[in-house]
Amino acid sequence: MKRSDNKSHCPINFSLETFGDSWSLLIIRDMVYFGKKTYGEFLESDEGISSNILASRLVHLEQRGLIVKKPHDTDKRKEVYLLTEKGLDLIPILLELADWAAKYDSETDAPQSWIAAVNSDRKSMISLIRDTVKDGGSVFSGSNSVVSKLTMT
Amino acid sequence: MKRSDNKSHCPINFSLETFGDSWSLLIIRDMVYFGKKTYGEFLESDEGISSNILASRLVHLEQRGLIVKKPHDTDKRKEVYLLTEKGLDLIPILLELADWAAKYDSETDAPQSWIAAVNSDRKSMISLIRDTVKDGGSVFSGSNSVVSKLTMT
DNA sequence: CTTTTCACTTTTATAATGCAAGTGATATTG
DNA sequence: CAATATCACTTGCATTATAAAAGTGAAAAG
Structure with missing residues (x-):
């Protein structure tokens, strides 16, 4: 993955160059659907990402402004990754892919x-997910999840 | 690209494995937005896909049932690639990526x-695009384009 | 103080990609 | 109708990306 390919300014291509590789969207998925926030949590995913690839993707996503990295509040070994507004705007794409x-x-x-x-x-669901994730929650995991708000399984 | 990865049945992952590589969606884009239908037309795209990669992606997309390959009506050298219903259902995803x-x-x-x-x-635009592409047209190119129907540039 | 845990990095083998040059069939041109 | 160009691929090879495994240093836990 080259840093600045910029093969074209076609919007589809721009999106693909920004987050369209095999792993980036799975990381975003883990954040939105399962509330994952740390390197170790991303590593545990079913798809089995390698540690070196994960590291490179986190750097890439941070450089493109989709996520931010912050030190953990209490544990100084950990880093916490959070979605920016730009990253949260990927939620509609995730919903379409899942659909x-x-x-x-x-x-x-x-x-x-x-x-x-x-x-x-759709519209109100997008904003509900957005607000929930912004608040540290996720779609499926944790007490502060979208599905628990909707009381469904 | 392996034929049957199936790392998981997460729906996001399924979509990525089916059409989520760098080139597949650009081929679909060319079909939906620009009405491209032949190997030679796909090769001409701004992003510069290599011929071997294009061939492998067309096979992949056909195997997954997103496109079908038919002999050209009059020119026996040519093959015509068309979107299936399954492929047309990617239109909402393209719209979100572009947005x-x-x-x-x-x-x-x-x-x-x-x-x-x-x-x-959104909803009626999706069905307008769908119908237009099914009819051999595209969003931007040709006389039978969505934008000409909407009389906009 | 010793052992884990954590977020990475390094190394190396393997697989995917990109590029240039074919190939065989059909179409077009002189 | 013979020569050339076009079309949809394929092949070979150099380059790049990925996967797997082991390693590193700092901080937390026992």
Whole structure:
């Protein structure tokens, strides 16, 4: 991954160059859906990202302004990664990707009730997710999750 | 790119494995936005895809059922690639990617009037694009384009 | 004080990509 | 109708990215 490819200013290409590699969106997914915030948490994902790749992607996402890195409040070994406004604006893209996959992957992990909830009131769902994530929560994990607010599984 | 990774059945991951590599979505973009249909047309894109990579991506997209390959009506050297229903269902994703990039790339090629049109009436715009592409047209190119239907530049 | 945990880095093997140059079939041109 | 150009690929090779494993230094835990 080169730092400044800039093959074109086509908006699709711009998005792909910014966060469209195999791993970047999975990191964003972990933040939005599962509330992950630290290097160690990202490493544990089912897809099995290597530590060197994870490190390079976090640098890349930070350079592009999608995430910010902050020292952990109490544990000085840890770093906390958080989404910026620019990163939070990827939520609609994640929802579309999930919607498409839920439709075409017969073995999808996506809960149908969740997909239905998003499709029934997309705009307000986006802002609910946004606010929740901004507040340190996530879609599925933790006490402060979107699904717990909606009382669904 | 391995044929069957299947690292997980997370819907985001499924989408990324199906069409989320650097080039696949650019091919789909060329079909939806510019009405490209042949190998030679895909090769001409600004981003400069290599011929071997293009060939492998077309095979991949066809195997996953996003596109179909047909012999050209009159020229027997040519093959025509068309989007399936499954491929057409990527249109909402393209729109979101473009919307995000239009917001954050100061030098974007995306016409603001187009972005505004999509955002003002998303649902009907999606079906208009869908119908147009199904009919052999595209968003920007050709006489049968979405923008000519909307009479905007 | 010793051992873990944490966020990375380094090393090395393997796989993907990019580039240039084919190839065989069909179409076009003189 | 023979020569040339076009088309959709394929092949070979150099370069780059990725994956896996082990290592590093600082801070926390026991």
